[in-house]
Amino acid sequence: MSNQSSKRSTGVWLMWALGALMGIIGAAIAIGGGWLVSLGGSLYFLLMGLAMIISAVLIIKIKPAGAWLYALAFVLSVIWAVWDAGLNFWPLFSRLFMFGVLAFLTALAYPFLKLRAGHDGRKTASYSLAGLLAIALLAGFGYTFVPAPIISASEDIPVKPVAPGSEQKNWEHWGNTTHGDRFAALDQINKSNVNQLEVAWIAHTGDIPLSNGSGAEDQNTPLQVGDKLFVCTAYGKVLALNADDGKQLWAFDPKAEAPNWQRCRGLGYFANSEAQPTPSAAAQGDAQPSAAAAEAASQPAAASGETPDQHPTGAAEATPPAAAASQPQTPASNINAAAPAICERRLFLPTIDARLIAINADTGEACADFGDNGVVDLKVGMGEVKPGYYQQTSTPLVAGNVVVVGGRVADNFSTGEPPGVVRAYDVHSGELVWAWDPGNPAVTKLPPEGMTYTRGTPNVWSAMAYDAKLNLVYLPTGNATPDFFGGERTALDDKYSSSVVAVDASTGKVRWHFQTTHHDLWDFDLPSQPLLYDLPDGKGGTTPVLVQTSKQGMIFMLNRETGEPVAKVENREVPQGNTPGERYSKTQPFSVGMPNIGNETLKESDMWGATPLDQLLCRIEFKGMRHEGVFTPPGLDRSLQFPGSLGGMNWGSVSVDPNNAIMFVNDMRLGLANYLVPRSQVPSGASGIEMGMVPMDGTPYGAVRERFLSPLGIPCQKPPFGTMSAVDLKTGKIAWQVPVGTVKDTGPMGIKMHMPMEIGMPTLGASLSTQSGLLFFAGTQDYYLRAFDTANGKEIWKARLPVGSQSGPMTYVSPKTGKQYIIISAGGARQSPDRGDYVIAYALPDQK
Structure with missing residues (x-):
C-alpha cells in the first residue's frame, strides 16, 4: 500500500508540473494574443492561450477533461497552421512543434x-497515440537537417568540356x-x-x-598571376604567396589606419603588354632564394602563428599538421624608400585611409x-575628410591604361x-586622367583652386565593370548622404543616385x-x-x-551599349509618405522581366519564430x-x-x-x-554605423534602424534567410533555388547550436x-566552403573551415x-566573434 501511495503521489506531482507548464505557456500566449488582437491581428493566439489555461487548471485538478480540451485545441491548431501557412515545412514547424511536445x-x-477520476486507466490507446506523436515529432525535428x-x-544543365588551349591562365x-563573371x-x-579535395596548404x-x-x-578575393598569389588583409597589408605551397615571397604594409570599416575586398593588377610574370625562386627550382624571400626567411616566425588558444574548435579538420607551413614575415615596406626601377607588373592597393598605392608585383x-x-x-580635391568618413573598401578597376577608383x-x-x-x-x-563629379x-x-568636388554627392563604393570593346566603365552608384x-x-x-x-x-x-x-530614401544604393x-x-x-543586382531584391538587365532595358522594367506607383520637408517619387522601377528574390510584401502570416511564443512577439511587432x-x-x-x-x-555580386x-x-x-526622429530628440553623439540612431546633421531629423529580429535574435519573417539561386538569363526565370547555411555556428542570442539545421542563413x-x-x-x-552542382543546386562537397568566411573563392x-x-x-x-x-588551398591528392 505504501508503494502504491507513493506512485500516486508522484503521479499527482507530475500532473501538477504538466499543468503548471501548460498554464504558464498558455498565460503568456493569451496575454500576447490579446495584445495582437488589439492591433488587428489574428485571434488564434488568444483562443489557444485561453484553451491552454483552462486545460492546465483541469489537469492540475486531475480531470481527464483537461487532456481532452488540449487535444481538441491541438487538432484545431494543426488545421489553423495549415490554413495560415500552407504546407511549408519551417512555418509549420514553428507553429506546431512546441504544442506537439x-x-x-x-x-x-x-x-x-x-x-484518478475512477475510470478505466488502460494505457494502450493513449500510449499508442503518444508513440505516434513521438514519431511525428522526431520526424519533424529530423527533417530540419535535410x-x-x-x-x-x-531540366539538366549540361557541362561543356574545356577546349584545349582555352584553359584559364590567370585570375x-x-x-x-x-x-565580373567569376x-x-x-x-x-x-x-x-x-x-x-583536401587541404594542400595553409x-x-x-x-x-x-x-x-x-x-x-x-x-x-586573392589574385593569381603565374606562380604568385596576391592577398590583401582587412588592414591593407599585401602578401605575395607561392602558388604551390603558400610560402610567403614578400609583404607590403601601407601602415594604414581608420576608426572603422577596415577591409580590402581586392587588388587591381596591370602588366605592360610585353611583360611576363617573373617566376619566384621556388618555381624556378633555384637553390638561392630571391632577395625578398631571403629577407623574409631571415625574419622570425609571424607573431600570429597558431597557438592552442587561437585555434578555433574544428580547425584541425581543415589543417593537417603537415599542411600548414611556417609563414615568415618581411618588415613593413617603407613607401618613401621605393625602388627606382620601373614596375613592369604592378598591383594597386586601395587603403582604408584613402590612398591608392602601386606595388611592384615581383x-x-x-x-x-x-x-x-x-x-x-585620394583626399586631394575632397575638402575636409575626417577619419573614417572617406576610404577605399572595394577593388580598384584597371581599365586599359587607367585605374579607376570610387x-x-x-x-x-x-x-x-x-x-x-x-x-x-x-x-x-x-x-x-579624368574625374566624374x-x-x-x-x-x-x-x-578649380579654392574649390572642391561637390560634397555629399552619390558615390561608388562597390566594384565597377569595364567593357574594352565599347571602352565603357560601368559605375554602380549609391545615394547622396x-x-x-x-x-x-x-x-x-x-x-545619378542609385543608378x-x-x-x-x-x-x-x-x-x-x-x-x-x-529619390532613394532606403539606402538602396x-x-x-x-x-x-x-x-x-x-x-x-x-x-x-549588363546585369545588375540590387539591395531591393531586383535584377535589372540592360543593353550595356545603350542603357535600354533588355528585360522588361515597369514604373509602378508606390506608397507616398507625409514627412514634413520631404518629397517622394510617385513611381519606382520594377524589374518584371527578371526574377525578384526575397522581396515579397510581408503579411502577418509570414512571421516566424523558433517557438509560437517568439513568433507571437514578432506578429505583435x-x-x-x-x-x-x-x-x-x-x-x-x-x-x-x-x-x-x-x-x-x-x-558579393554574381557568378x-x-x-x-x-x-x-x-x-x-x-x-x-x-x-525618423525630430532633430530636438536626437541625442548628442549619435553615431550608429549600421544599426541604431544616426544623426543626419543638416536635416530636420535623425533616423533609427533596428534589425527585425525576435527576442531570441532570429529574423522575424519565415525562412529561408539566405539562398543561392540559379537564374536563366535567356528566359528570365529561376532555374533552381536552395537555402544556404545552417545554425551550426550560430543560434538564438548568438549561442552556437552546433546542429547543422538546413534553414538557410544570410549570405x-x-x-x-x-x-x-x-x-x-x-x-x-557557418564555417564551410561548399561546392554545389550547377545543374540542380545540390551540395556535393563541403570542407570545414577553422573560422567563417566572407571572401570569394577563386x-x-x-x-x-x-x-x-x-x-x-x-x-x-559577419557577426561572429571567431x-x-x-x-587555405584545396587540391586533389597526388596520383600514386
Whole structure:
C-alpha cells in the first residue's frame, strides 16, 4: 500500500508540473494574443492561450477533461497552421512543434488522469497515440537537417568540356575578368572527383580582423598571376604567396589606419603588354632564394602563428599538421624608400585611409614612378575628410591604361560629407586622367583652386565593370548622404543616385545612365559589380547585356551599349509618405522581366519564430509597424523595410556559367524597422554605423534602424534567410533555388547550436563558377566552403573551415605543377566573434 501511495503521489506531482507548464505557456500566449488582437491581428493566439489555461487548471485538478480540451485545441491548431501557412515545412514547424511536445506529454498523462477520476486507466490507446506523436515529432525535428530546394531544377544543365588551349591562365581581377563573371574555364576539379579535395596548404597573413566593433572584416578575393598569389588583409597589408605551397615571397604594409570599416575586398593588377610574370625562386627550382624571400626567411616566425588558444574548435579538420607551413614575415615596406626601377607588373592597393598605392608585383616595393613614390592621395580635391568618413573598401578597376577608383563615404552623419567623385589615374604615372563629379559634370579633373568636388554627392563604393570593346566603365552608384531624408538633395543628386552610370573609359564623360531607385530614401544604393555578358539572341547572334543586382531584391538587365532595358522594367506607383520637408517619387522601377528574390510584401502570416511564443512577439511587432512593400517610405512612425538596406543582394555580386547563360545569385533576407526622429530628440553623439540612431546633421531629423529580429535574435519573417539561386538569363526565370547555411555556428542570442539545421542563413560574399559544373561558395554564417552542382543546386562537397568566411573563392592551375587549386580566405563570418588569418588551398591528392 505504501508503494502504491507513493506512485500516486508522484503521479499527482507530475500532473501538477504538466499543468503548471501548460498554464504558464498558455498565460503568456493569451496575454500576447490579446495584445495582437488589439492591433488587428489574428485571434488564434488568444483562443489557444485561453484553451491552454483552462486545460492546465483541469489537469492540475486531475480531470481527464483537461487532456481532452488540449487535444481538441491541438487538432484545431494543426488545421489553423495549415490554413495560415500552407504546407511549408519551417512555418509549420514553428507553429506546431512546441504544442506537439505538450500533446505528447498530455497523451502520456491521460491514463493517470482517468484512473484518478475512477475510470478505466488502460494505457494502450493513449500510449499508442503518444508513440505516434513521438514519431511525428522526431520526424519533424529530423527533417530540419535535410536540405530541401525552394525551387527544384526542371531540366539538366549540361557541362561543356574545356577546349584545349582555352584553359584559364590567370585570375587577374577581383571578378576574374573586368566583366565580373567569376567564371573559371577549368575542369580538373569536377563533379566526379570534388569529394576527394583536401587541404594542400595553409598560409597565415598575420592580420586577424578584430571583432571589436570597429568593423574590420576579411572580405578579400586573392589574385593569381603565374606562380604568385596576391592577398590583401582587412588592414591593407599585401602578401605575395607561392602558388604551390603558400610560402610567403614578400609583404607590403601601407601602415594604414581608420576608426572603422577596415577591409580590402581586392587588388587591381596591370602588366605592360610585353611583360611576363617573373617566376619566384621556388618555381624556378633555384637553390638561392630571391632577395625578398631571403629577407623574409631571415625574419622570425609571424607573431600570429597558431597557438592552442587561437585555434578555433574544428580547425584541425581543415589543417593537417603537415599542411600548414611556417609563414615568415618581411618588415613593413617603407613607401618613401621605393625602388627606382620601373614596375613592369604592378598591383594597386586601395587603403582604408584613402590612398591608392602601386606595388611592384615581383618585389613588393612601392613603384616610384607612380604618384609620389608610389602613392596617390585620394583626399586631394575632397575638402575636409575626417577619419573614417572617406576610404577605399572595394577593388580598384584597371581599365586599359587607367585605374579607376570610387570610395566609401560614411552614410548618415550629415549632409555635405566627402564627395562621391569617381577618378581615373594613369596606371604608369599616377597622373589624374579624368574625374566624374556627379554634382558638377563640368569638373573633369581637379576642381578649380579654392574649390572642391561637390560634397555629399552619390558615390561608388562597390566594384565597377569595364567593357574594352565599347571602352565603357560601368559605375554602380549609391545615394547622396544622408540616406533616409532627401529633402536637401539637388536635382543632380537625384539624377545619378542609385543608378548604373556608363562613362567613357578615356574621358569619364557619361554615355548613359539607368536609375534603379528614384529619390532613394532606403539606402538602396547599388552594391554589386555589374555583370557584363553577351546574351544569345536565338538568331545566331548575341546582345551585349549588363546585369545588375540590387539591395531591393531586383535584377535589372540592360543593353550595356545603350542603357535600354533588355528585360522588361515597369514604373509602378508606390506608397507616398507625409514627412514634413520631404518629397517622394510617385513611381519606382520594377524589374518584371527578371526574377525578384526575397522581396515579397510581408503579411502577418509570414512571421516566424523558433517557438509560437517568439513568433507571437514578432506578429505583435509586425502589426505595430507600417509595411506597404519594398518601397515603404520612412516616416516619423515605425515602418518595416524589407529587404533592409543590407539586402537583398549585396557586394558579393554574381557568378555565371557563360556556356549555358546561367547566373548564380546569393542573397540575404533581413528586414529593418526604420523611423525618423525630430532633430530636438536626437541625442548628442549619435553615431550608429549600421544599426541604431544616426544623426543626419543638416536635416530636420535623425533616423533609427533596428534589425527585425525576435527576442531570441532570429529574423522575424519565415525562412529561408539566405539562398543561392540559379537564374536563366535567356528566359528570365529561376532555374533552381536552395537555402544556404545552417545554425551550426550560430543560434538564438548568438549561442552556437552546433546542429547543422538546413534553414538557410544570410549570405555575404562572392561565389565561383567553374566549367566543370561546380559552384563554390563560403559566405555563410557557418564555417564551410561548399561546392554545389550547377545543374540542380545540390551540395556535393563541403570542407570545414577553422573560422567563417566572407571572401570569394577563386581557382587557378599552377604553371609549374599543372595542379588546380581552390583558394579561400577565412577571417571570420559577419557577426561572429571567431576570427582568423587563414588563406587555405584545396587540391586533389597526388596520383600514386
